Amino acid sequence: MPRSKILKIGGSVITRKDAKTPTLNRKHVRQIARDVARWLKKSDGRLIVVSGAGSFGHPLARAYQLNAPHAQKDALGFVRTTASMLNMAQQVAAIFHAQDVPLCPIATSSVFTTADGRITAWHATPILHALETGLIPYLWGDAVFDLQHRYRILSGDQVMTFLALKLEIGELLYGTDVDGVYTADPHRDPQAAHVAEINDANYAQVRELLGASAHADVTGGMRGKIEELYRTPKRPLRAVIYDATRPRNTYRALRGKAVGTRLVFRAPPA
Numbered sequence: 001m002p003r004s005k006i007l008k009i010g011g012s013v014i015t016r017k018d019a020k021t022p023t024l025n026r027k028h029v030r031q032i033a034r035d036v037a038r039w040l041k042k043s044d045g046r047l048i049v050v051s052g053a054g055s056f057g058h059p060l061a062r063a064y065q066l067n068a069p070h071a072q073k074d075a076l077g078f079v080r081t082t083a084s085m086l087n088m089a090q091q092v093a094a095i096f097h098a099q100d101v102p103l104c105p106i107a108t109s110s111v112f113t114t115a116d117g118r119i120t121a122w123h124a125t126p127i128l129h130a131l132e133t134g135l136i137p138y139l140w141g142d143a144v145f146d147l148q149h150r151y152r153i154l155s156g157d158q159v160m161t162f163l164a165l166k167l168e169i170g171e172l173l174y175g176t177d178v179d180g181v182y183t184a185d186p187h188r189d190p191q192a193a194h195v196a197e198i199n200d201a202n203y204a205q206v207r208e209l210l211g212a213s214a215h216a217d218v219t220g221g222m223r224g225k226i227e228e229l230y231r232t233p234k235r236p237l238r239a240v241i242y243d244a245t246r247p248r249n250t251y252r253a254l255r256g257k258a259v260g261t262r263l264v265f266r267a268p269p270a
């Protein structure tokens with residue numbers, strides 16, 4: 001789908017991830033909604049928004065072991081998690097609608113089915129129809145039905161790369177709480193260097209650097225994100241990983257301006 005983009009907003013941006021109860025980060029959501037509104041005025045491109053779950057999903061998923069590879073799972077835990085995500089989607093949508101942005105929540109748990117955690121079936125029509133009628137489909141990381149394990153967690157990152165492949169969308173934006181990719185954890189290591197661009201030529205080298213870092217939390221998560229992106233056999237594939245907690249950064253990313261780390265893959269995955 002030409003001129004389409006997918007924006008993923010991480011759970012640590014969209015929620016207060018460390019909160020004990022599900023808490024939206026209203027300031028960040030408002031900033032991002034404003035940036036999307038600004039972009040919509042200047043662009044006739046299409047957009048899909050995917051978000052993480054943060055404090056609306058992770059504590060419940062952990063408590064009910066929804067991601068464990070066994071089928072003895074608590075059915076009530078599953079519906080409590082999907083309901084919590086619907087609650088988050090409703091709050092996010094209300095903030096976007098206040099900025100006149102036509103964000104259209106489409107429940108991930110109703111659209112995707114997985115087998116052992118990977119998507120095997122989905123229902124494209126609501127997403128396609130929303131796009132064709134000028135809406136912005138909004139999906140999120142969620143608990144979903146899994147063929148082997150009854151229920152399983154499906155991350156927003158997998159939803160994003162799956163949609164990129166199926167809908168042939170080659171522009172992916174990752175709004176995170178860090179300014180892109182660093183060679184080590186920038187909060188702890190003064191030697192950490194910012195990586196401006198990852199491409200076919202330096203992919204393997206950057207991946208090794210992230211793997212070698214002692215701080216698996218930050219760079220390990222980043223390594224997973226980059227690997228998932230690289231393995232998605234859509235080419236050319238352009239992405240940006242940027243700091244979505246900063247005002248106007250989402251607007252800049254949507255406009256294709258230099259923010260965070262750019263990723264450009266043209267050659268098929270090795």
Ligand code: IPE
Pocket residue numbers: 009010011012051052053054055056057058061081140141142143153154155156157
């Ligand atoms: C997790 O989705 C979904 C649930 C725990 C229900 P993500 O992996 O996309 O969420 P974040 O970005 O880590 O919060």
